[in-house]
Amino acid sequence: MSGPVPKGTGMLQSSVGARYAxxxxxxxxRPERVVTNDEVCTWIDSSDTWIRERTGIISRRWASxxxxxxxxAAEAAAPALEMAGITADQLSAVIVATVTHTMQTPAAAPMLAxxxxxxxxxxxxxxxxxxxxCHGVSLASDMVRGGSAEYVLVVGVEKLSDITDKRDRGSAFIFADGAGAAVIGPTDxxxxxxxxxGSDGEKWEAISQRVPWDRIVALQLQEATTGEPADWVAAGAMDATEASTLKMAGQTVxxxxVWSMAPVAQQAIEAAGITASDLDAFVPHQANMRITDAxxxxxxxxADIPVARDIAETGNTSAASIPLATERxxxxxxVPHGGLALQIxxxxxxxxxAQVVRLP
Ligand SMILES: CC(C)(COP(=O)(O)OP(=O)(O)OC[C@H]1O[C@@H](n2cnc3c(N)ncnc32)[C@H](O)[C@@H]1OP(=O)(O)O)[C@@H](O)C(=O)NCCC(=O)NCCS
Known part of the structure; x- marks a missing residue:
């Protein structure tokens, strides 16, 4: 064949990763400050007994x-790297799972890296x-096996105290702060x-910020420039604090x-090619002890499978809850090092x- 090679006929090399991750x-x-149920009851009309019975939470940690x-995240990453026996400069990627990084941009991960x-x-x-x-663990595993990374740090970290309305009787007792990290890499x-x-976006309002940031900024700007008080009620909140915090439809969640997540966990067990009796631990998201029991x-x-119940002293730390519970x-x-854990x-x-993982 003579003449120039037509575009698009080159043989593309694909990246080659590890066989297994x-x-x-x-x-x-866990932040130092312990927030007891009694302290929560100074903010809302509730009781230590009610909070314990409905959620299993005895105390939680709030960051300064x-x-x-x-x-x-940096505090959680250090012991994870140490256990993995690698140094940070060996990481090809850092994934931060969070909903409480308070800047829309830039992301927290480059700062952490x-x-x-x-x-x-x-x-x-x-x-x-x-x-x-669990999304991060899945991405990291695929990245290691696909060849786009060798070692990946996955961090779940939240400062939910920043977006909790301490006056809200429906959520003030549940959320907490903390960080958990895992190093994912090639294995034999x-x-x-x-x-x-999966997801169900139809229920997006069940847990969400009350008012979008852009609306909050617009209302505050309007207040500052006109001197007229902003109409927070029309925006969906009683004031600026409530506008910027989370609302949760407890019973919907x-x-x-309870009804939709057990089948997902069951599928993860089957997809791993094991049965429940092979598991050494069950580590569900520490949302609420009653959800775990159900x-x-x-x-x-x-009956003898150890179940994570870290929520009792750590509260619900969202993305951080599974790695924190596993670490504990x-x-x-x-649970033994090398044991099998079902996490969801x-x-x-x-x-x-959800996925089944072999613990480090
Ligand atoms: C939030 C949650 C504990 C509330 O419990 P609930 O039983 O649904 O509460 P309800 O709103 O139906 O209220 C039931 C009763 O408790 C009372 N109550 C509500 N909040 C209360 C509080 N903080 N303290 C004391 N009593 C409270 C209500 O007034 C009501 O009283 P009544 O029966 O006399 O009318 C529960 O819905 C829940 O655990 N939801 C899941 C939340 C979750 O896991 N979120 C994280 C997902 S990641």
Whole structure:
């Protein structure tokens, strides 16, 4: 053949990754400040007994005013890297799962990557609320096996105290702050089972910010320039504080989680090619102890499987809850290193993701 090679006939090289990916390390960070149910009851008309019975929460951790999600994420990343036996400069990518990074742009991940010394790593945030960490684990596993990364840091981190209305009787007692991190990298045997994930955007209002940021900014600007008080009620909130916080339709979320999430968890077990009796731990999103109990029943899990109940002292930390609960179970010897854990995240979106992982 003579003449120029026509465009588009070149043989494209595809990237080649590791045969298998697995979780190599895990770490967690809980802020120092303990917020007891009694303290919560100074903000809302409630009781320690009611909060314990309805949610299983005894106390939660709230970050200090100055502490950012990047600060907390860095604290969680350090022990995860140490357990994985790698240094930050070996990371090809950093994924931050969060809904409480308070800047629309830039993402938190590049700041975190620089902070921990993961120079030049690809770094981006994902927004899948309480399902964010399991989404991140799935992405990282695919990146390692697809060849776009060797080691990936996945961090679930939240400062929900920033977007909690302390006066809201329907949510003030539930949300908390913290960070959990996992290092995903190449392994000799399968370490992360197939992810079963999905969403139901029809129920987006079940957990959402009350008023979009742009509307809040516009109203505040209008107030500042005209001197007229902003009509927050027309915007869907009683004042600026309520406008910028979360609203939650508790019962809608409760019913959805109880009825729809057990089948997803069951599919993740089957997709991994195991049965419930092979599991060493069940680590559901720490949304609410009653949701966890209902899922155990529906899944018919063997009575002796250790179940994460970190919510009792950590509260609901959204994207951070699964890695924090896993870190605690490993640290306290409740599950063995190398054991199999079923993890499932679910929440705002509504979004969900589940997979079976071999613990580091
Ligand atoms: C939030 C939640 C604990 C509220 O419990 P609930 O039973 O649905 O509460 P309801 O709003 O139906 O109210 C039931 C009763 O408790 C009372 N109540 C509501 N909030 C209360 C509070 N903070 N303290 C004390 N009593 C309260 C109500 O007044 C009502 O009283 P009544 O029966 O005398 O009228 C529950 O809906 C829940 O756990 N939802 C899931 C939330 C979740 O997991 N979110 C995270 C998802 S990621």
């Amino acid at each position: 697995g979780m190599l390390g895990i770490g967690g960070y 005013e100055e502490q950012t999600i990047v600060d907390m 620089t902070r921990i010394g993961a120079k030049d790593a690809a770094a981006f945030d994902i927004s899948a609320a309480c399902a964010g960490y 045997t399968p370490g992360i089972g197939p992810t079963v994930w 409760f019913r959805w989680a 899922m155990i029943k529906q899944l018919k899990l063997p 179970m490993l640290r306290e010897g409740e 995240g679910f929440g705002a979106g509504l979004a969900y993701a």
